[in-house]
Amino acid sequence: MRALVARRLDGPDAIELIETAVPEPAEGQLRIKVAAAAVNAVDLAVSTGVLVEFGLTAAREQFGLGWDVAGTVDAVGPNTQAPAQTVVGVADLLGRALKTHAEYVVLDADAVVRAPEGVDLANASTFGLNGLTALQAVNALQGQTVLVTGAAGGVGGYAVELAKHRGLTVLASAGVQDKQLVEDLGADHFIDRSDDLAAAVRRIVPAGVDGVIDAAVVGIAAQEAVRNGGRHVHLQGGPRPPHLRGITVEQMFIHVNRPDLEELVWLVETGALSTRVADTYRLHDAAIAYKRVAAGGVRGRVVLLPEG
Numbered sequence: 001m002r003a004l005v006a007r008r009l010d011g012p013d014a015i016e017l018i019e020t021a022v023p024e025p026a027e028g029q030l031r032i033k034v035a036a037a038a039v040n041a042v043d044l045a046v047s048t049g050v051l052v053e054f055g056l057t058a059a060r061e062q063f064g065l066g067w068d069v070a071g072t073v074d075a076v077g078p079n080t081q082a083p084a085q086t087v088v089g090v091a092d093l094l095g096r097a098l099k100t101h102a103e104y105v106v107l108d109a110d111a112v113v114r115a116p117e118g119v120d121l122a123n124a125s126t127f128g129l130n131g132l133t134a135l136q137a138v139n140a141l142q143g144q145t146v147l148v149t150g151a152a153g154g155v156g157g158y159a160v161e162l163a164k165h166r167g168l169t170v171l172a173s174a175g176v177q178d179k180q181l182v183e184d185l186g187a188d189h190f191i192d193r194s195d196d197l198a199a200a201v202r203r204i205v206p207a208g209v210d211g212v213i214d215a216a217v218v219g220i221a222a223q224e225a226v227r228n229g230g231r232h233v234h235l236q237g238g239p240r241p242p243h244l245r246g247i248t249v250e251q252m253f254i255h256v257n258r259p260d261l262e263e264l265v266w267l268v269e270t271g272a273l274s275t276r277v278a279d280t281y282r283l284h285d286a287a288i289a290y291k292r293v294a295a296g297g298v299r300g301r302v303v304l305l306p307e308g
Contacts, residue, residue, distance in 0.1 A: 001019070001020060001102060001103040002018070002102065002283055002306070003017070003018055003098050003101065004016070004064075004065045004066065004101035004304075005018055005063060005064055006063045007061060009048060009049030010047075010049075011044075011047055011294075012044070012047060012286075012287045012290035012291050012294065014047065015047055015065065015286055015290065017284055020098065022103075023098060023104060023105070023106040024075070025077035025106045026106075027077045027079055028108060029076075029077045029080060029106050029107065029108055030075065030077065030080060030082050030107065031075040031076070031104055031106050032071040032072065032073055032087060032089065032105050032106075033074045033103070033104055034069055034070075034071045034100060034102060034103055034104060034105055034306050035070055035072065035121040035305070035306070036070045036071070036121045036303050037066045037068055037070070037100040037101050037102075037125055037303065037304050037306075038125045038129075038301045038302065038303050038304075039101075039286075039289050039304060040067050040130070040154070043065050043066060043067070043290065043293075044293060044294050046063050047063075047065065051094060054236075056094060056236065056253075057094035057095050060097075062097050063094075063095070063097070064096040064097050064099030064101070065101040065286075066091065066099040066100030066105075067091050067092065067129040068088075068089075068100060068125045068127075068128040068129050069088065069089050069091070069105055069125060070086075070121040070125035072085055072086055072087070073087055073112075080109050081109070082109070082112070083112060083113050083114050083258075084114035087112045087113060087114055087115055088112070088113060088115045088124050088125065088127075088261070088265070089112035089113070090107075090111055090128040090129055090132060090261070091256075092111065092255065092256040101304055102283075103283075103306045110256070110257060111256040111257075111258075112258075112261075113258055113262050116269045117269055119268060119275060122280055123275035123276075123277055124275070126275045126276065126277060126300075126301040127264055127268060127275055128261065128264070129254065130155045130157075130158050131158050131267075132256065132261070132264065133155045133158075133235065134155050134156075134158035134162050135158075135162055136252060136254055136260065137159055137213045137250075138162045138163050140233050140252070141163075141168075141210065141213070141231055141233065142210060142230075142231055143209075143210020143231075144167075145171070145209040146168050146171070146209055146211050147171045147173065147197075147201055147209045147213070148170060148172045148173065148187075148212070148213045148215060149173045149193070149197075149212065149214050149215055149218045150174065150214075151172035151173055151174040151182045151185070151187060152175065152181055152182055153174075153216070156174070156215035156216065157181075157182075157274075158273060159213045160185040160186055161186055161272065161273055161274065162267075163186075164185075164188075170186065170189070171187070171189045171204060171205070171209060172189070172190055172191065173197060173200075174190070174191075174193055175192070175193055176192045176193075176194070181299060189204050197218065197221050197222060198221060198224035202225065208225055208226050208227035208228070209225055210230050211226060211230050211231035212225060212226050212231075213233045213235075214232065214234050214235060215235055217234070217235055219234075219239065219241050220241055220242070223241050223249075226245075226247055228245045229245070229247065232247050232249045232250070233250045234249055234251050235252050236251065236252065236253050275301075276299070276300035277300055277303055278298045278300030279292070279300075279303070280302075280303045280304070281304055281305070282305060283304055286304060289304060
């Protein structure tokens, strides 16, 4: 089979499309014939060596690429049952030699659930990683008001939708060009990211919001918008903010599990969570797809399609 890997860790131009054996599932695992797999910012971080530099994974000769996947189960390991024939899943282990940007991928059965009904597989491959991150970030909050930074991005957009679904009042920070998008996602208050963030938030909520989901990894400027004793959900990718004014800092790195994935599927089916495909590329055009994601400003997901 064909698979994308990173060996030189010099960025998108160094990504290699290799021929390798089709992986076999062990007990508790299943194999998916990949129909679609979204490209995430973390894939760029793997390809450039940033995750090794930050100590989030050990150095190795080969890194598989791709976290999200949608496709069909074509083999199961011993004593393992597939949740459905058509599925979605997430590969969360950074150090895998082969991941979802491939023609086939083997995942633990607990990291795979049925695909949402009425959603094509390109769209079905877009919500797993970012949706899990946003869901687990919202689950870490307490209170009724939340600030979401990077609200037009993959994680931030889902955080806005999920927080609104929970009945929270959402203040959302993004570029002014994305104001309409962020409001369409459900934000109650839009804040231009070029403004003084804490001052803008406190004009709306004078005591400060109960919590912040810092999807843009703003850091201390986002924490200054939080009330004393509130919560700061900090996504991996920048220095950990200090615990000031009794604020609890939750450093977020997702853990894939079946109940959370099943909840996301249900939210997609009910329309509470959106799926958006910006464009699709074939595996041999992966460097182009990765560079597009790296350039920023993509609204929707860039998706790789192995076949064709």
